């Protein structure tokens with residue numbers, strides 16, 4: 001099974017849209033070795049690398065690893081994690097599958 005990392009993030013519940021929750025997003029980008037990050041952390045490279053080390057701004061698909069802690073709803077939607085200069089700067093709204101190139105889990109903006 002492919003390794004992934006997790007990012008602690010505060011997002012809107014994708015099951016109801018009615019509350020803000022803290023979740024762990026599973027994603028695969030840069031070094032993937034079950035690293036656990038919070039917003040503001042700098043990602044590393046060099047182990048099971050995924051992506052483009054030269055990219056400046058990247059959106060990465062992150063999937064919540066559990067149901068909503070508030071309402072118990074299933075959180076099946078990917079969220080868009082923004083990485084700028086190898087720093088995890090934030091999580092935007094839901095990931096749009098149309099951004100996804102075939103077989104990829106990230107989009108390099110520039």
Ligand SMILES: [Zn+2]
Nearest residue numbers: 013068070071
């Ligand atoms: Zn909820």
